[in-house]
Amino acid sequence: MILLSICIPTYNRSAYLIENITSIVERALKEQCTDVLEICISDNHSPDDTEQAVAAFKATSPVKIVYKKQAQNLGPDMNFLDVINIASGKYCWYMGDDDRMKEGAISLVLNEIKRPDAAVIYNGCRTECDINLNPLRYDSWYNERLTKKTFDLSSDADLIAYFDACRSLGGLFSFLSSLIFAKSSWDKVKYDDRATGLCYAHVFMLLSITMRREGQLKVLTEALVDSRNNDEIIRNYGRVKRFLWDIDGYKLFTELLIPEGNALHNAFVKVMQRVHNWHTLLNVRSMTTIEQWNDIAVKLKTFKYSPFLVACIARTPGFILARRRKRKGFIVE
Structure with a gap:
């Protein structure tokens, strides 16, 4: 057997x-x-x-x-x-x-x-x-x-x-x-x-x-x-695409499988906040246009990210984003 x-x-x-x-x-x-x-x-x-x-x-x-x-x-x-x-x-x-x-x-x-x-x-x-x-x-x-x-x-x-x-x-x-x-x-x-x-x-x-x-x-x-x-x-898909696999996938699974409005749901979505914290979000912002970021921001609502945090990252000055791209070796995708 x-x-x-x-x-x-x-x-x-x-x-x-x-x-x-x-x-x-x-x-x-x-x-x-x-x-x-x-x-x-x-x-x-x-x-x-x-x-x-x-x-x-x-x-x-x-x-x-x-x-x-x-x-x-x-x-x-x-x-x-x-x-x-x-x-x-x-x-x-x-x-x-x-x-x-x-x-x-x-x-x-x-x-x-x-x-x-x-x-x-x-x-x-x-x-x-x-x-x-x-x-x-x-x-x-x-x-x-x-x-x-x-x-x-x-x-x-x-x-x-x-x-x-x-x-x-x-x-x-x-x-x-x-x-x-x-x-x-x-x-x-x-x-x-x-x-x-x-x-x-x-x-x-x-x-x-x-x-x-x-x-x-x-x-x-x-x-x-x-x-x-x-x-x-x-190498094949880029950092932003890899990030969006996580966001899009777990967004769907949350909506399909994890009932909203209780402590279990809150505990589940907070995992994403720990995995992709503000450092990750700022990295992603440095590689995206403001239009792309605004689309991402809508998806982040599923995971109950702080609206203040998401808005601050959206308004990050261009010279800071450019400096982060240079230091990390990122490109705008």
Whole structure:
């Protein structure tokens, strides 16, 4: 019986992917768990040699490999979803194609999901690394308010405490490689097509599981993966676009899933205020026209940013914005 499916959506990164799944198999062999594990790969119609590289790896792998090549590029969101569709495990663990499994991480997760009181969602942490996966620092999604690790999803008090402890959107499920969840809970969620195009389909699904208010969410404070920092998204899309992915995505999820007018809603939207504080907003303002900023300001209302703060940033003198751009190496996007 497969207990854990490690699910990797991939596109055009065959070298990183093979390095990744090699690390998974090495860990599984060392931790003697190859028989309860599978690796599921959804290839988003890569133009490189991903198909051939996976086929060669699969031929000798002691871990079951499930590979699907999409007939066309579906975009990231649909690929994120489809890799779960091909999984057969009791639990699924998302993994970015360019990350690397930590030693001991598989055993840790298996021990958790075998417990009689296993959670429906586990969220771990990571080690930030450079482009060559040389470790730089431990990265947790949580602040000093994290006083416990298991949260009852049916309890407003527990969910508020969890949201209050989040200092990063990783705590709200943005980072793929730290997410483990019960597939039976995932399968109960009906996907909303309005989430497509935001690169956060997985966040919609996991927030939907959370807001079903059934079971437990557990924080794993251990770093489960080495996370490769290659700035590819910034290079390809720019800093403002990357910022707007967060704003647009979580704005939609707030409106669809988090009822307004109570303490739970307030705790949820304040996470965004901590993640993108006034420093981030000023950076974004320095890279945008006043017209672009005014559009952003409307979106920020969802997260209850101070209107005074937003207005002050809008009126920041041009020479200050220019100085900030020069110091940070930004350009107007």
